[in-house]
Every structure is written in C-alpha cells, then in structure tokens.
Amino acid sequence: MSEGPQRARRGAVTIEEVARAAGVSRQTVSNALNAPQRVRPDTLARVTAAIRGLGYQPDQSARSLRSGARRTLGYLAPADDPLDPNPLMAGFLEALVDAAGAEGRRVLLFRPAPPTGDPTAAIDELVAARQVDGLVLADVLAEDARIAHVARLGVPFVSFGRTGPGEPQHWVDIANDAATAAVLRHLAELGHRRIGYLGAAEELPWMAARRAGFLAEARRLGLAAVALPGAGAPAGSAAGAGGFGPGADGFGREAEGFGEAVAAVRAVLRGPDRPTAFVAGSDLLALDVYEAVRAEGLVVGPGGVAVTGFHDTPLCRHLHPALTSVRLPLRAIAGELVARLLGQVRGEAAPTAGVELPTELVVRGSSGGRVAGG
Amino acid sequence: MSEGPQRARRGAVTIEEVARAAGVSRQTVSNALNAPQRVRPDTLARVTAAIRGLGYQPDQSARSLRSGARRTLGYLAPADDPLDPNPLMAGFLEALVDAAGAEGRRVLLFRPAPPTGDPTAAIDELVAARQVDGLVLADVLAEDARIAHVARLGVPFVSFGRTGPGEPQHWVDIANDAATAAVLRHLAELGHRRIGYLGAAEELPWMAARRAGFLAEARRLGLAAVALPGAGAPAGSAAGAGGFGPGADGFGREAEGFGEAVAAVRAVLRGPDRPTAFVAGSDLLALDVYEAVRAEGLVVGPGGVAVTGFHDTPLCRHLHPALTSVRLPLRAIAGELVARLLGQVRGEAAPTAGVELPTELVVRGSSGGRVAGG
DNA sequence: TTGTAAGCGTTATCAG
DNA sequence: CTGATAACGCTTACAA
Numbered sequence: 098m099s100e101g102p103q104r105a106r107r108g109a110v111t112i113e114e115v116a117r118a119a120g121v122s123r124q125t126v127s128n129a130l131n132a133p134q135r136v137r138p139d140t141l142a143r144v145t146a147a148i149r150g151l152g153y154q155p156d157q158s159a160r161s162l163r164s165g166a167r168r169t170l171g172y173l174a175p176a177d178d179p180l181d182p183n184p185l186m187a188g189f190l191e192a193l194v195d196a197a198g199a200e201g202r203r204v205l206l207f208r209p210a211p212p213t214g215d216p217t218a219a220i221d222e223l224v225a226a227r228q229v230d231g232l233v234l235a236d237v238l239a240e241d242a243r244i245a246h247v248a249r250l251g252v253p254f255v256s257f258g259r260t261g262p263g264e265p266q267h268w269v270d271i272a273n274d275a276a277t278a279a280v281l282r283h284l285a286e287l288g289h290r291r292i293g294y295l296g297a298a299e300e301l302p303w304m305a306a307r308r309a310g311f312l313a314e315a316r317r318l319g320l321a322a323v324a325l326p327g328a329g330a331p332a333g334s335a336a337g338a339g340g341f342g343p344g345a346d347g348f349g350r351e352a353e354g355f356g357e358a359v360a361a362v363r364a365v366l367r368g369p370d371r372p373t374a375f376v377a378g379s380d381l382l383a384l385d386v387y388e389a390v391r392a393e394g395l396v397v398g399p400g401g402v403a404v405t406g407f408h409d410t411p412l413c414r415h416l417h418p419a420l421t422s423v424r425l426p427l428r429a430i431a432g433e434l435v436a437r438l439l440g441q442v443r444g445e446a447a448p449t450a451g452v453e454l455p456t457e458l459v460v461r462g463s464s465g466g467r468v469a470g471g
Numbered sequence: 472m473s474e475g476p477q478r479a480r481r482g483a484v485t486i487e488e489v490a491r492a493a494g495v496s497r498q499t500v501s502n503a504l505n506a507p508q509r510v511r512p513d514t515l516a517r518v519t520a521a522i523r524g525l526g527y528q529p530d531q532s533a534r535s536l537r538s539g540a541r542r543t544l545g546y547l548a549p550a551d552d553p554l555d556p557n558p559l560m561a562g563f564l565e566a567l568v569d570a571a572g573a574e575g576r577r578v579l580l581f582r583p584a585p586p587t588g589d590p591t592a593a594i595d596e597l598v599a600a601r602q603v604d605g606l607v608l609a610d611v612l613a614e615d616a617r618i619a620h621v622a623r624l625g626v627p628f629v630s631f632g633r634t635g636p637g638e639p640q641h642w643v644d645i646a647n648d649a650a651t652a653a654v655l656r657h658l659a660e661l662g663h664r665r666i667g668y669l670g671a672a673e674e675l676p677w678m679a680a681r682r683a684g685f686l687a688e689a690r691r692l693g694l695a696a697v698a699l700p701g702a703g704a705p706a707g708s709a710a711g712a713g714g715f716g717p718g719a720d721g722f723g724r725e726a727e728g729f730g731e732a733v734a735a736v737r738a739v740l741r742g743p744d745r746p747t748a749f750v751a752g753s754d755l756l757a758l759d760v761y762e763a764v765r766a767e768g769l770v771v772g773p774g775g776v777a778v779t780g781f782h783d784t785p786l787c788r789h790l791h792p793a794l795t796s797v798r799l800p801l802r803a804i805a806g807e808l809v810a811r812l813l814g815q816v817r818g819e820a821a822p823t824a825g826v827e828l829p830t831e832l833v834v835r836g837s838s839g840g841r842v843a844g845g
Numbered sequence: 846t847t848g849t850a851a852g853c854g855t856t857a858t859c860a861g
Numbered sequence: 862c863t864g865a866t867a868a869c870g871c872t873t874a875c876a877a
Contacts, residue, residue, distance in 0.1 A: 125848080128846090140847085164853085
C-alpha cells in the first residue's frame with residue numbers, strides 16, 4: 098500500500114534503461130536529447146532508436162528539479178461564475194495552449210481560491226511552488242493589482258490587455274479603437290451618415306477603447322454619432338477583491354438591466370434623426386440592437402438599420418441576417434504572448450513597448466449593402 | 472549566463488531554511504507539513520510560524536520526484552478551431568479548475584499537436600513525462616479512441632460523457648434524455664399538444680440522447696411530435712483523426728447550412744398541424760427557431776410559438792423574450808469528476824457504474840413562465 | 846566524444 | 862519525537 102514511488106515507477110522508462118539498451122551512459126542519452134550536436138552521429142542514431150523503441154520520455158519533475166525549467170506556463174483564469182463564463186476561456190485559451198505547445202510548453206490553469214478570491218495569493222502560491230516558468234494574465238484593468246504584484250515579484254509575465262504607463266510593457270492587445278473606427282468607415286462607405294453606438298464606457302478598458310475609437314472616427318468623418326451605454330457592469334465590481342472585473346464584455350448576472358439597453362436603443366430609433374446603423378461593443382449587445390430594431394417595427398440590415406458586433410462568436414452566423422462582426426486574431430495574439438513570455442524566461446531583454454495587433458472585419462448580411470434611399 | 476539553477480533558486484525558500492529558522496531538522500518541517508500528528512504541538516507551532524514567516528512552500532518538482540504524486544490533473548481539450556470554440560471550454564473548465572483546486576490539485580491543459588491531431592499521442596506524451604496524476608476527458612463519442620487508449624494504458628481517468636458498455640465506467644454525465652423529457656412535460660403542462668424538436672440525431676451521443684428523450688416522452692404523453700435535424704456536423708468528422716468530433720453542439724463552420732435548419736422549421740410551421748412549441752437541442756438552435764417563427768410572421772412566446780433551448784448560455788438572457796433553457800450542474804459535474812479521479816489515484820476501488828446528474832430547467836419568457844429574477 | 850561524480854529539494858527509512 | 866542518511870531521475874560540471 099505504499100503509494101508514492103510505486104506509482105511513480107510503474108511502467109516508467111528511465112534514462113538508465115535507455116542507456117543500457119543503447120550501450121552508452123546516462124549522460125550520452127541526456128546529451129542526445131538536450132545537445133545532439135555534441136554526440137557522434139552514429140551514437141546519436143543508436144540512442145534515438147533506443148529512445149523510440151522504449152517510448153522513453155524524461156520525467157518532467159526530475160528534469161525541472163535539476164534544471165529549474167518547468168516547461169509550463171501558468172494562465173490565471175479570471176474568477177467569474179461558470180454560469181456566465183468569460184468569453185476568453187473558450188477561443189483564446191485554445192489558441193494559447195496551441196501556441197505554448199508549439200514551443201514545447203504546457204499551460205497550467207489556476208484561479209483564485211473561492212473564500213477570498215484573491216488573485217495575488219493564488220499567484221504567490223504557484224510561484225512559491227515553482228510550478229511555472231511564467232504567467233499569462235488576461236482582462237487587464239486600469240490599476241490592475243495583479244500586474245503590480247507580478248511585477249514586484251519579478252516573475253516573467255505577459256498580459257493580454259495593455260498595462261499602465263508606470264508598469265512593465267509586457268502586453269499584447271488588439272487595437273480596439275482602430276477596430277470600431279474601421280467598422281464605422283465600413284458603414285460610412287455604404288452611405289450611412291447617422292450611426293449609433295452601444296456599449297459601456299467605464300471600468301472595462303477594452304469597452305472604453307471601442308467606444309472612444311468609434312467617437313473619434315465619427316468626429317473625423319463628420320458623421321452624426323450617438324453613443325449609448327450597454328448593460329453596465331455591477332457598480333464597483335471592478336474594484337472588488339483583487340481587481341477582478343466581470344466577464345470580458347461586462348455582462349453581469351440575470352436580470353441586470355438587459356432590457357435597459359434595448360429600451361435605450363428603441364428611444365433613439367424613435368427620435369427625430371433616426372440612425373441608419375448601430376455599432377455594438379459586443380455580439381451580445383448587437384443582439385439587443387436586433388431586438389430593439391424589430392420592436393420598433395424596423396428591419397435589421399442595409400435596407401433598414403445596419404448592425405455590427407464585436408468578437409465574431411458563433412452566434413453571428415445564427416442570426417438572420419448574419420451579423421457583421423470584428424474577429425480577433427486569437428492565434429497571433431497567443432503566439433505573440435508566448436514568444437514574449439519565453440523571451441523573458443530565457444533572460445532576453447524585454448521589448449520596451451507592448452504590441453497592438455489588428456483585427457479583421459467580417460462583413461455579413463447585417464451590414465452588407467448600401468443604405469436604403471442613400 | 473548559466474540559466475537553470477539560478478532561476479530556480481532565485482528567492483526560493485527551501486525546507487532547509489525553514490528548519491534553521493525554527494531550530495529543527497528538515498524532516499521535522501516535512502513532517503509538520505505531511506504528518507502533523509507526528510510532531511509535538513509546540514514544535515509544530517514553531518515550525519508553522521517559520522513556514523508562514525518565510526512564505527515557504529515545497530518545491531512541487533522536488534516533491535513530485537520524490538513522492539510520485541504530481542498534484543496535477545490533465546484536461547484533454549478537444550481539438551477544435553478557436554473561431555468555433557467548444558462550449559465546454561468556458562463554464563465547465565472554470566468549474567473543473569475550482570473543483571480540482573478545492574482538492575489541492577491544479578489542472579494542466581493539453582491538446583493534440585496540430586500536424587496529426589492525434590489525441591492518443593498527446594496522452595502518451597503527457598503520461599510518459601509523468602506530468603499528471605490522472606486525466607479528465609470530455610465530449611466522449613461512441614467507440615471513442617481516447618477512452619480505449621487510456622484504459623489500455625492503465626492511467627487514472629474520468630470522462631464527462633458516458634463510455635461504452637465494454638469500457639471502464641469512470642464517467643459523469645447529465646441526463647440528456649430526462650432533461651428534454653422534462654422540458655416536454657413543462658410545455659405539456661402549459662397546454663401545448665403539438666410540439667416540434669430541432670436537433671441532429673447522429674454522431675453526437677448527447678444530441679442523440681436529447682432527441683430520444685423528447686420522442687420517448689412525447690409518445691408516453693400521447694403528444695404530437697415532429698423531430699427535425701439541426702445543422703448537421705460535417706459528414707465523417709467524428710470518424711476523423713483519433714475520434715474527435717466537432718464542438719459540443721455539433722456546429723460546423725461558416726455557411727454550413729444553418730439556413731437549412733431555419734427552412735426546415737419554417738416548413739413545419741407552414742404545415743397543416745402547426746406545433747405550438749419547439750424544443751431545441753441547443754441555445755443556438757433555439758435561435759434558429761426564433762428566426763423561423765418570425766419569418767413566418769408568428770411571435771415567439773406562449774401566445775405564439777413557445778421555444779426552449781439547452782445549455783443556458785448567456786445568450787438566453789439577451790433574447791426577447793428570454794429563452795427558457797436547460798442548465799447544466801457544472802459545479803456538481805466537476806466535483807464528481809474530481810472525486811472519482813482522485814479515488815482512482817489513491818488506489819481506491821472504482822465505482823462500477825457511472826453517474827448521471829440531473830439538470831435544471833430555467834423557465835423564462837419564451838415558454839410562458841415568469842421571467843427569472845423578475 | 847564519452848564516462849564519472851555531484852547535487853537539485855524533497856520524503857521514506859531507520860537510528861537515536 | 863526527532864535527526865542522520867539515502868534515494869527519486871535527471872542535468873551540469875569536470876575528468877578521462
């Protein structure tokens with residue numbers, strides 16, 4: 098019933114066995130794996146054959162203990178409710194795991210422990226246990242306690258979402274403002290002159306940037322713009338335990354005023370200068386616009402009110418008309434994050450600036466045509 | 472420039488330092504941590520104080536190497552496209568990380584490497600490197616190659632989704648058939664007598680079960696039922712590399728016949744005995760029903776055509792009327808999975824049967840109940 | 846190029 | 862109840 102070594106040893110091929118099989122010493126096997134150029138070709142071939150034949154793979158714990166490299170990256174999953182999951186948990190995480198895997202790294206997930214929900218404690222624990230070489234953070238807020246904490250700790254880290262000016266610039270982000278500006282230009286080219294925006298301005302930096310990009314471009318183009326708040330995040334949630342906000346799009350729980358967004362859009366549609374198009378800060382908010390448009394007896398699309406979303410979730414393709422949306426370059430983001438993180442792990446000089454990656458506008462039926470009546 | 476030990480040692484408190492600080496030997500510290508009852512209370516207090524004072528935490532690699540326990544569970548993420556992410560990646564994964572964390576375990580994510588996409592190779596790699604104590608699989612298909620493989624390997628594992636009769640019954644699943652049966656009863660109680668179903672029957676076991684549960688209950692209740700396929704999975708995808716299917720709801724890529732589902736529903740609505748309600752196998756399919764209902768000039772809701780979905784995604788609350796849906800007990804599922812997996816890791820006798828957990832029907836406006844939270 | 850020796854931080858064994 | 866010693870599997874020096 099002794100549990101430990103038995104289980105660990107069970108069926109596990111060690112470097113020793115490979116060495117015996119190949120007729121060499123342990124170190125030659127190790128060299129064949131970690132510094133092949135230092136081993137004579139024929140010996141290398143023999144060793145490689147033995148490795149494959151026995152299905153040998155180094156014990157990661159032993160390797161880590163000796164070398165200090167964990168070959169694992171930690172992803173701090175935002176602490177939200179499974180019933181209202183963070184959109185990043187899906188596509189982004191998959192891309193991250195792929196990008197890490199391409200560099201021979203695994204991704205270890207962790208979340209703040211429920212009682213306090215303190216992310217800094219979770220980070221400390223992971224770092225103290227030396228389980229990862231570096232950390233990936235996401236959903237960075239202004240004055241984010243996590244960023245300050247990892248910077249102080251000196252752990253290699255990167256973030257999806259830009260950090261403040263006084264903090265390390267180890268970030269990758271999308272150009273949220275440029276994205277909504279591009280959406281607006283797309284609509285302007287189709288002849289739209291009065292365009293609405295739906296999406297909160299406060300608390301969530303990416304939502305604020307989308308809105309700001311929209312407004313700045315509208316001013317530049319001389320378009321009539323009206324910006325409405327979407328369903329706001331619960332007041333003060335971003336200031337809660339350890340700087341965690343709500344889900345990436347700022348939606349709260351059940352019955353938290355979704356109807357208000359719809360009502361606000363309806364009011365604008367009933368007003369004197371009805372917008373011929375609406376830009377939404379997320380795909381779900383675009384759904385609210387759809388509902389408002391229909392409730393007013395209007396039709397969604399170029400012939401009525403054009404609508405666009407943000408994120409290009411599968412939802413877009415199930416709407417009628419299909420929803421024009423902004424697609425995030427998830428693979429590029431993940432690749433860049435992993436590259437920058439591994440750069441730090443290897444001790445290379447960190448880039449002094451973050452990087453902003455471009456988004457892609459996916460045009461579908463909801464905006465795909467010239468505005469009716471010019 | 473020597474990279475390894477430096478980095479590993481940097482700022483890391485070892486058991487030795489704690490021992491010195493507390494005036495005891497290494498083993499006493501180790502005992503204080505792993506077998507407190509073997510240490511005298513006052514000594515224990517001194518050691519504990521030193522541990523907290525120095526912020527000591529055992530190096531997980533050293534601990535794993537020695538004890539064989541990795542304190543980490545592997546989650547094999549389905550190999551789909553980040554643009555069409557698996558619904559489970561969001562809520563389920565968050566619940567899994569929480570449940571594992573409650574048992575002092577971390578979750579290591581891995582995915583089949585892109586070239587071949589072979590999940591068995593990915594499993595072999597992880598197991599050979601001894602990085603995890605056990606595996607969690609999801610989206611189990613009939614004759615799933617992954618299940619057969621891990622069973623042959625003898626690695627502790629559990630699956631979200633039932634396994635075949637000839638395989639180990641280390642599974643947790645929801646009662647898909649009972650769930651749609653309950654939805655149907657809910658509708659019947661509201662007076663509906665002719666009810667449609669939308670959702671594919673083949674390839675994806677959970678989708679097949681939902682459909683079958685609906686049909687069986689309709690027969691039992693003597694209701695008129697018409698079952699339509701939803702947007703099917705791409706032909707043969709489930710038989711592809713290593714038994715991976717498409718996303719959990721069986722949706723494929725852009726323009727793969729979403730319109731067909733809408734057209735099918737519309738045809739039924741135009742038919743002689745129009746259903747007064749439609750049960751959809753997923754929330755996205757419910758959206759197709761919404762569109763079909765409206766395209767036919769009808770209204771969604773108890774006064775027109777009632778609609779229900781499955782999964783209770785945030786989408787439900789953004790629809791008007793809000794969508795009645797089936798909520799999965801994600802925390803219970805994750806908890807049960809972790810408990811069963813750790814049971815195996817500890818060498819306890821495995822339960823001979825899987826467990827089916829009940830779902831919760833969340834009634835909203837689309838089927839005539841009171842709006843939740845309202 | 847290859848083999849020898851040592852040690853990474855921890856826990857298990859066995860004396861005291 | 863505590864302390865010395867060995868070992869987990871591997872990689873980094875250094876010697877051959």
